[in-house]
Amino acid sequence: MFKPSKMHRTSKTASITAGLLLGMVAGSFVAPAVAASKAKAEPLPAASEEQQAAAERVLFGKYQCDGGKTLSVARDTQNPGYVKLDLAKQSWTMKPVLSSTGAIRLEDIKDTALLIQILNKSMLMNKKSGQRMVDGCMHEAQKAAVEELKKNPSTSSVFDAPAPAAQ
Template structure:
């Protein structure tokens, strides 16, 4: 009388074992798929910087910028990609490509096309190019402050109007 019960229990245990082994297979496949999706969402490597970009990166003022309304921006070399810089403002970080314009201004262009930092002789500004507005303005690196002070110390150039 116990033997049929043991046989039934053994059969049930075998079926449950087989079912649970089959159930883990979809779980393993789902985990592998999630891992693959996560891997594809990782940021792809940036294109290698060419000579013009490396030259523009060398002209970048790295360090702290003091801005209007007691705000600040930090600019640092990107640790992974030569010729790229990281711009930090508050809790936001952008990886940017330095580009020298024909006017002499240095543009740091976000690789995702969202923001741009414009660096001119006496100030810099961080802009949201998608919305078309300044995020923060009147940012000044110590080298820009020095250049501004030197320019103000120079005598005024003669006017072209002859006055």
């Protein structure tokens, strides 16, 4: 069996100590650089009238999602017309967009996430992979809409045949 010599143990201890010191020194330079880069973030462009109008239709507050997850949607107080979205430890700054179907789209300004709000639910998508990050998210207003639809189901659908033309 190999028995390390005293010199081998000393050089191993010195190497570990030097590595730890270098790591601590590097960390003291990196942390301020990261903080400075965050502080120098580019200001967001002013929201257009269309974006402001879409922001007025966003459902702000907490959303309960499938799997026990919770989304939080709040106004961005630093950037009028923008929205802050939080899911667990992730956070995004979103730009509200009104779609042609009437759905509200909250598009991540870094183009990584997309929240879609429709009448009865919301879903958060990863734009890069096209996968849903969370689904079945419901704001109190969406829960109320679902209950109303249960009581008074719609009698028409976009899939119904068009009504006959009047003669």
